[in-house]
Every structure is written in structure tokens, then in C-alpha cells.
Amino acid sequence: MDVFRRIAGEIAAQIASGALAPGARIPSTRQIMAQHGVAMATATKVITHLREQGLVQTSPGRGTTVTRPRAGTPDTPDRDLVVRTAITIANAEGLPAVSMRRLAGELGMPTMSLYGHVADKEELVLLMMDRVMAAHxxxxxxxxxxxxxxxxxxxxxxxxxxxxxxxxxxxxxxxxxxxxxxxxxxxxxxxxxxxxxxxxxxxxxxxxxxxxxxxxxxxxxxxxxxxxxxxxxxxxxxxxxxxxxxxxxxxxxxxxxxxxxxxxxxxxxxxxxxxxxxxxxxxxxxxxxxxxxx
CATH class of the missing domain: 1.10.357.10 (Tetracycline Repressor, domain 2)
Incomplete structure (x- = not known):
């Protein structure tokens, strides 16, 4: 097993057990480096993997925290909500952080359900870009x-x-x-x-x-x-x-x-x-x- 997957699995287990509650901060990349003796690239992969699983989220000023349950989030969001959520992720963490799996996690829905709103990642980026351009x-x-x-x-x-x-x-x-x-x-x-x-x-x-x-x-x-x-x-x-x-x-x-x-x-x-x-x-x-x- 890849090192980053093993470390991510340990953190995921803490989340599942409740040791890391919703809203709790998870170890930063520097802390992961120090605790596990790995390079920055590996520590970054750990957090990216957890985000793609929808287990954590990164917010400006708060760092990376365990994802909170989204009460009242619709099971079938419209396309506008999908695009706005993708833009929010990109603004906070950059375009590489926007994946269909990560987006589905943020919206609290199965990944495959997203494809009813956008054909693929390319169309999603197109819609994100056009929405920003429309605002300017x-x-x-x-x-x-x-x-x-x-x-x-x-x-x-x-x-x-x-x-x-x-x-x-x-x-x-x-x-x-x-x-x-x-x-x-x-x-x-x-x-x-x-x-x-x-x-x-x-x-x-x-x-x-x-x-x-x-x-x-x-x-x-x-x-x-x-x-x-x-x-x-x-x-x-x-x-x-x-x-x-x-x-x-x-x-x-x-x-x-x-x-x-x-x-x-x-x-x-x-x-x-x-x-x-x-x-x-x-x-x-x-x-x-x-x-x-x-």
C-alpha cells in the first residue's frame, strides 16, 4: 500500500471512530511530515486523498477540518449549486482540488449523480469559468x-x-x-x-x-x-x-x-x-x- 494511503487510512479511522469529530482540525501537512517522517509531497497527497473521499474540507483561516454533515442539503441539487460549490472549492484550494468525487462529497450526494448535471470535469470547468466571466x-x-x-x-x-x-x-x-x-x-x-x-x-x-x-x-x-x-x-x-x-x-x-x-x-x-x-x-x-x- 502507498504510504500516503496508509496515513490517510489512519486519519479516516479516527474520523469514523469519532476521535476526530465534525469540525475538528486534522493534522496539517507539516504535522504529518513530522509525525510520519514523510516528504511534503506525500503529506499533501494524504490531505488530498481525504478531501476526495469527502471526509475533510479546507477553509481559509480554519485549515483542514473534518467535514460537517450538511443538514437540509438537497439530494438532487441543481446545476447552479453544483457550479457554485465547485467555484468555492477552487477559490479555497485551487483548481486541482476540484474533482467529481470531492464535489459530490461537498454536496452530500453519490458521485455518479453529478453526471446528471455535468457531462464531465471539462464541462464543469467550462461552466465555472463562464459563471465568473458573466459576473465580470x-x-x-x-x-x-x-x-x-x-x-x-x-x-x-x-x-x-x-x-x-x-x-x-x-x-x-x-x-x-x-x-x-x-x-x-x-x-x-x-x-x-x-x-x-x-x-x-x-x-x-x-x-x-x-x-x-x-x-x-x-x-x-x-x-x-x-x-x-x-x-x-x-x-x-x-x-x-x-x-x-x-x-x-x-x-x-x-x-x-x-x-x-x-x-x-x-x-x-x-x-x-x-x-x-x-x-x-x-x-x-x-x-x-x-x-x-x-
């Missing part, structure tokens, strides 16, 4: 009044806020195998309309809209990874950087990276918000030149 429609700006740049910039920042609030969403969005979510497609349509009327052909309009959206999404992909890293290490981004100062100093002391040494000597401020904004402005500058030439 394009801004009420008129390109003829406000200008194309103000309009496109406003939509990019709206998308960035959306990804900030829902870090899992960037993992769901793809520009090579896109899920056909109508409200997501509306964002692309809106950008194309904002850029229309300046001499660009439809192919160029589409490429420009996707380029801008991909910059925001590509930067936002780091958000969920950072949240996971903070949970696993217990350190914020700035705290982690401080812990690496000695290593940075050793590398820079070689004298082989003079530009980076000069940059770091200025005590710089740098984060994902700055990266997103800098890239956005450079892309808009390039589009401005393209529109002027057209």
Missing part, C-alpha cells in the same frame, strides 16, 4: 467617446482583478484549446470592437485581442502557484525573498551579473502587479503604432 462583463465604455486605448486598458485591468479574486481561473483559460464559454468570448468580441474602425483586418483584430488577454492571463498563472507555495512554506513572497538573500548575494558576488547587481542595489520594488502593468502599457504602445500605420 466588459466595462460600459464607448470607444467613440473614450478612445480605443482607454477601453482596452480598462478591460485588461478588469480581467486582472478577476484573476486576482479567482486565482484558479488562469489555469482554466487556454488560447490553444479554448473552452467555448460565451461570456469569455464576449471579452474577445468587445476588444475587437474597441479596436475596429482603424483599418485592421479581422485576423489582426482577433490576434490583437488574444494577445492582450494572453498577457493578463499569462501573468496571472503565477497567482495560484504563489498561493500554493505560501501555503506549503508558510512564508509570503517577500518573506521568501528575504530568506534567499544570502544565496542571491553569493551569486551576484561573482561579478558575472552586473546589470542585475545594479538593479538589486537600488532596493527595487517588483511584483506581479507591476509586471502586468508594464507589459500592458508596452503592448498598448505597440498597438498604437500599428493603428497609426494602418
Amino acid at each position: 462583463p466588459p466595462p460600459s465604455l464607448d470607444p467613440a467617446v473614450h478612445g480605443w486605448r482607454v477601453c482596452v486598458e480598462a478591460l485588461a485591468r478588469l480581467q486582472w482583478r478577476m484573476y486576482r479574486q479567482q486565482p484558479w481561473l488562469a489555469q482554466a483559460v487556454s488560447f490553444t484549446r479554448p473552452l467555448l464559454a460565451p461570456h469569455a468570448m464576449a471579452h474577445t468580441e468587445w476588444t475587437m470592437q474597441a479596436l475596429d474602425g482603424h483599418g485592421l483586418d479581422p485576423s489582426t483584430l482577433f490576434a490583437a485581442a488574444v494577445m492582450l488577454a494572453n498577457h493578463v492571463r499569462g501573468t496571472a498563472v503565477n497567482l495560484e502557484a504563489e498561493a500554493q507555495a505560501e501555503q506549503e512554506t508558510g512564508m509570503t513572497e517577500s518573506e521568501w525573498m528575504e530568506s534567499q538573500e544570502a544565496r542571491f548575494a553569493a551569486v551576484l558576488a561573482t561579478g558575472k551579473l552586473p546589470m542585475l547587481s545594479g538593479f538589486l542595489a537600488t532596493d527595487p520594488s517588483f511584483d506581479l502587479d507591476l509586471l502586468m502593468e508594464f507589459g500592458l502599457q508596452r503592448l498598448l504602445d505597440g498597438l498604437s503604432a500599428l493603428l497609426d500605420a494602418a
